[in-house]
Amino acid sequence: MDFIVAGFIKAIELLIGGDSSTWTAVFATLKVSTCSMLLSIGTGLPCGFLLGYFDFKGKKHLRTILDTMLALPTVFIGLTVYAFISRQGPLGELGLLFTLTGIAIGQTILAFPIVTAITASTIENIDRDLKLTLVTLGAGKRHIVATCLWEVRYGILAAAVTAYGRVLTEVGISMMVGGNIKYHTRTITTAIALETNKGLFADGIALGLVLITIAFIVNLSLSFLRKQ
Amino acid sequence: MTKKDFAYHLKNIQHYYGNTKVLDIDDLKIETGSITGLIGPNGSGKSTLLKLLAFARKPTRGRIFYKGHLELPFSSTVRSKITLLTQKPYLLKRTVFENITYGLKIRKDKNNLENRVKKALLNVGLDYQNFAQRKWHELSGGEAQRVAMAARLILKPEVLLLDEPIASVDTESARLIRQASLKARDNWGTTLVIASHDLQWLYSISDRQLSIFKGNIFSTGMENIITGPFVKPDVKPDDKPLVKKLDDGQIITLKAPAPKTCTAIIRKKNISIALKKQPGNGMDNQLSGHIVSMLLEKKSGHIMTTISIHDLCFILTLPPDQVSRLDLYPGKKVILGFYSNDVEWI
Numbered sequence: 001m002d003f004i005v006a007g008f009i010k011a012i013e014l015l016i017g018g019d020s021s022t023w024t025a026v027f028a029t030l031k032v033s034t035c036s037m038l039l040s041i042g043t044g045l046p047c048g049f050l051l052g053y054f055d056f057k058g059k060k061h062l063r064t065i066l067d068t069m070l071a072l073p074t075v076f077i078g079l080t081v082y083a084f085i086s087r088q089g090p091l092g093e094l095g096l097l098f099t100l101t102g103i104a105i106g107q108t109i110l111a112f113p114i115v116t117a118i119t120a121s122t123i124e125n126i127d128r129d130l131k132l133t134l135v136t137l138g139a140g141k142r143h144i145v146a147t148c149l150w151e152v153r154y155g156i157l158a159a160a161v162t163a164y165g166r167v168l169t170e171v172g173i174s175m176m177v178g179g180n181i182k183y184h185t186r187t188i189t190t191a192i193a194l195e196t197n198k199g200l201f202a203d204g205i206a207l208g209l210v211l212i213t214i215a216f217i218v219n220l221s222l223s224f225l226r227k228q
Numbered sequence: 229m230t231k232k233d234f235a236y237h238l239k240n241i242q243h244y245y246g247n248t249k250v251l252d253i254d255d256l257k258i259e260t261g262s263i264t265g266l267i268g269p270n271g272s273g274k275s276t277l278l279k280l281l282a283f284a285r286k287p288t289r290g291r292i293f294y295k296g297h298l299e300l301p302f303s304s305t306v307r308s309k310i311t312l313l314t315q316k317p318y319l320l321k322r323t324v325f326e327n328i329t330y331g332l333k334i335r336k337d338k339n340n341l342e343n344r345v346k347k348a349l350l351n352v353g354l355d356y357q358n359f360a361q362r363k364w365h366e367l368s369g370g371e372a373q374r375v376a377m378a379a380r381l382i383l384k385p386e387v388l389l390l391d392e393p394i395a396s397v398d399t400e401s402a403r404l405i406r407q408a409s410l411k412a413r414d415n416w417g418t419t420l421v422i423a424s425h426d427l428q429w430l431y432s433i434s435d436r437q438l439s440i441f442k443g444n445i446f447s448t449g450m451e452n453i454i455t456g457p458f459v460k461p462d463v464k465p466d467d468k469p470l471v472k473k474l475d476d477g478q479i480i481t482l483k484a485p486a487p488k489t490c491t492a493i494i495r496k497k498n499i500s501i502a503l504k505k506q507p508g509n510g511m512d513n514q515l516s517g518h519i520v521s522m523l524l525e526k527k528s529g530h531i532m533t534t535i536s537i538h539d540l541c542f543i544l545t546l547p548p549d550q551v552s553r554l555d556l557y558p559g560k561k562v563i564l565g566f567y568s569n570d571v572e573w574i
């Protein structure tokens with residue numbers, strides 16, 4: 001028990017003291033997760049809207065594929081992205097292996113089905129009287145889409161937060177695609193895994209605290225937005 | 229009357245949900261500036277008709293002309309002129325002020341919004357100071373309905389379609405909504421089409437009543453509908469009359485139905501009323517019942533009389549002098565007569 005308490009104390013010292021390896025991992029995590037979230041929201045939101053709003057042939061099959069993608073293991077995504085961006089892979093020439101961009105691509109693949117599926121479900125559950133109300137108030141198609149999205153903004157925020165939580169805490173993609181290179185591609189989760197293996201609990205706990213704080217801030221912001 | 233005097237002209241309209249036909253209207257015209265009452269049981273097609281009139285849906289078949297021009301949903305010509313208030317309108321997850329100004333903002337009309345919202349709220353009996361900044365979830369059912377009404381009235385619509393607007397609100401809200409809808413007609417010449425179960429209200433304000441049953445429109449107002457089970461003839465030929473046996477022993481005889489029809493309609497005009505059975509008059513249906521209600525049709529001055537015959541209700545429109553001559557009043561026993569051949573099948 002003592003080593004855990006000691007770990008906490010040292011963790012605070014590391015964070016306050018501005019330990020470079022700790023803070024580099026924090027910034028790397030924030031950079032890739034923000035990037036992957038922007039990409040997954042940018043693509044997942046319109047796809048989710050189309051999937052939830054319109055009825056078309058093959059929609060059910062598409063939903064089944066999407067739901068299956070929700071359970072994609074991160075190591076499998078890591079493996080697939082690795083295969084594509086390694087030197088022998090079709091995108092090898094881009095030199096993305098062991099870079100933060102490579103991790104961001106993998107995490108986008110991880111977050112995309114979450115954002116798309118939750119957005120689609122939220123849109124599907126829109127009160128059917130909403131569209132009728134908007135049409136009868138004189139809204140055109142563009143206004144209807146914008147107002148529908150605004151009406152389900154909390155559902156979409158929930159989709160983003162869920163996806164962010166998944167991206168923030170994944171290890172498989174970051175480890176396989178990023179390579180856990182210190183001061184370069186090391187993220188909070190890969191660093192925790194490494195420090196724990198080395199028996200350096202304090203560093204692991206420090207990074208864990210940062211991870212929990214980020215998650216807390218994101219949820220607090222969401223709660224604030226809901227109140228607004 | 230010229231074409232332009234009609235707000236709507238519906239031609240050969242058929243509408244389906246899946247394989248089920250929910251609306252079948254050959255020809256229907258609605259005059260500009262008129263008040264049309266739409267009567268019919270739940271599921272008869274009233275809401276579907278109103279959605280078509282609002283150009284919120286495209287009919288499966290047929291054409292709808294608005295002021296002489298063929299129009300389609302999302303047409304910019306009609307979108308800003310016609311509005312519909314449903315029984316349970318959706319309020320946007322915003323403040324009352326934002327809900328009421330939504331339609332104006334879409335039209336890029338942002339002049340003097342505060343004063344216009346004040347007036348619109350006042351029209352439905354709500355105070356601007358107390359309500360403008362309330363959120364959608366801080367309103368009672370009646371208040372929400374009145375806010376929805378205000379959101380439509382602020383648009384000064386050419387056509388206001390009301391689908392059971394007072395079915396689930398308190399009496400005061402109902403009174404204010406009734407009053408506001410009439411003001412719209414009086415102030416801006418708005419054409420009103422109102423679907424409601426409140427017959428007293430409809431008959432007192434509407435210029436014309438349309439009855440709708442199984443998607444069929446009866447432009448003569450409420451007609452008498454008899455549903456099965458009917459007793460089929462067990463011998464040939466098939467064109468033998470059907471009978472409906474009532475539990476009190478009385479029998480209604482109806483001419484054989486046309487193929488694929490199962491509901492009988494007996495028009496008000498084909499039913500006579502007397503105080504005693506008249507065996508010699510050749511009328512093969514003479515049924516005994518009681519008057520259950522009498523309602524004045526303000527426009528025509530006639531009395532809409534409902535007569536209960538066991539578990540069936542028949543409606544007749546009687547001139548005041550006949551009511552007076554027969555000394556009719558609710559509770560009085562009367563005899564209804566009609567010919568089996570006057571029955572129509574749908």
